Amino acid sequence: MRRRRVGDSGLEVSQIGLGTMTWGSGTDIDGATEQLTAFVDAGGTLVETAEGYGAGTAQEMLGEVLATSVRREDVVIAGRGGVPSGPLGDGAARGALLAGLDAMLERLGTDHVDLWQLPFFDARVPVEETLSAVQVAVYSGKARYAGLAGPAGWQLATVAERGRMLGGVAVPVSAQAEYSLLCRDPERELLPAALHHGIGLLAWAPLGRGVLTGKYVDGTPADSRAASPELAPYVEARRTGRSARIVHAVLTAADGLGTSPLSVALAWVRDQPGVAAAVVGARDAAQLMASMAADPLVLPAEIRAALDDVSDPG
Structure with a gap:
């Protein structure tokens, strides 16, 4: 798998990343081990995890897999820690942030994260x-390195400018946000700010929470996220009339290129200006490999233009 630098930094990551949101809920330790092993064997490096995934369970599982099956030096961990309230403050207070970082490192069983x-x-x-x-x-x-999760464009720009005043080490190298053909919100201000300041975007939910794969065209599969009481609202937010038109365009493009809708949707996000990596989640290793298969695909200019047009948020 090809790798890219994150923004203007020296940090390199695989252009498709592995998200661990379902680890500990829909994915058990055996499934997590199979996923990460297959991911690394295919050349993947970027693994995204957060304290909020299974109330820390995902990070504990990742730590277990790294201790038993995959070498720590073969992955780039992009981790978010919690910010517990306490005598040192909460939110983005220095004491709370550092306490959250320490707790995350303990869950992961490592002495550092590559991207905090x-x-x-x-x-x-x-x-x-x-x-x-x-x-x-x-x-x-x-x-x-450090980055921001879910910032607005002005917030990212503010942090970048203040960081330069404190020295280069404090400047964020990444911003993480939802970005897909169904959610082009980052283009309004976040991506322009990121490009201006040399910050790479980590795009999560690049498949439109699964909707862009076409699996929901004829209903809701029993084994899909939309069939889960916990995750149904997460998916349903992307099942709209506008989404149906975009999914139809993706299916048409995939048919013309002789590839999968998943590959078309993922390639569109991955190669947007400013994107360092597209982060995908998977139910199992086979589903993950379907995403990894999109790595070689480069969309022809006319197809990219057509997808831009049909998904234009206006």
């Missing part, structure tokens, strides 16, 4: 204090 993704922008705390936590983490070796 700060969980949110906290207007109650001076940006300089938040960025000082990044400096501490990097200088102590607990984090190699």
